[in-house]
Amino acid sequence: MRKMPLDILEAWMNAINTANIEKLLNLYDDHAVLIPTFSNRLLNTPDKLKDYFEKLGSREELSIALHEKTVISQEIQNQIFSLSGIYNWRFAVDGELLNFEARFSYILDISRPKPILHHHSSQIPRML
Numbered sequence: 001m002r003k004m005p006l007d008i009l010e011a012w013m014n015a016i017n018t019a020n021i022e023k024l025l026n027l028y029d030d031h032a033v034l035i036p037t038f039s040n041r042l043l044n045t046p047d048k049l050k051d052y053f054e055k056l057g058s059r060e061e062l063s064i065a066l067h068e069k070t071v072i073s074q075e076i077q078n079q080i081f082s083l084s085g086i087y088n089w090r091f092a093v094d095g096e097l098l099n100f101e102a103r104f105s106y107i108l109d110i111s112r113p114k115p116i117l118h119h120h121s122s123q124i125p126r127m128l
Contacts, residue, residue, distance in 0.1 A: 003110045005073045005081040009066070012116070013087070016064045019057050025050055028116045029109075037089065037102045037121040059091035079111040086124070 008027060015024035025046065028034070034043040036052055043049050056062065064087050071085035082105065089100040100123055107118040 003115065005083045005106075005108050005110065006071070008108055008110065008115050009071070009083060009106070013064050013066060016057075016062070019062070021050065021053050021057055024053055026114060028119070029112060029114045032114075032116050033118050035120040035122070037100070037123060059093075061097055062089075062091040064089050076107075079109060081108045081110060082106070083108060087121075 012024065012027055015021075015027070028046070028049055030046060031044070032049070034049055034052070036043060036056075038056060039052055041048075043052055067086040067088065071083070074082045076082055084103070084105040086101060086103050089102060090097060092098070102121050102123050104119070104121040106116055106120075108115045109117055
């Protein structure tokens with residue numbers, strides 16, 4: 001069965017929601033770039049990604065949910081896709097459960113065993 005972009009996103013979210021760091025990291029190409037939601041750094045090595053997701057994974061009650069109607073999948077070239085949309089991070093800060101709406105974009109090569117080549121995620125700013 002051929003992997004599709006939404007299958008990869010679902011696997012990524014499942015790995016976050018089950019705190020499966022190994023499964024999560026296995027979705028990222030060894031040369032992937034992550035521009036993360038909760039860091040001001042660009043992450044471009046497996047070790048940097050691991051450190052980021054381990055720290056994020058230590059948050060109490062961490063979960064993520066997709067706003068399914070926002071997802072846009074675009075085939076760029078044979079088996080290379082852009083995937084974008086909005087998801088909601090949720091975790092406890094000082095004992096209070098908080099929500100963080102974030103927009104995301106991925107560049108995926110679904111022909112690869114580690115399909116995420118690029119991932120950008122940022123909190124949605126308040127409107128001016």
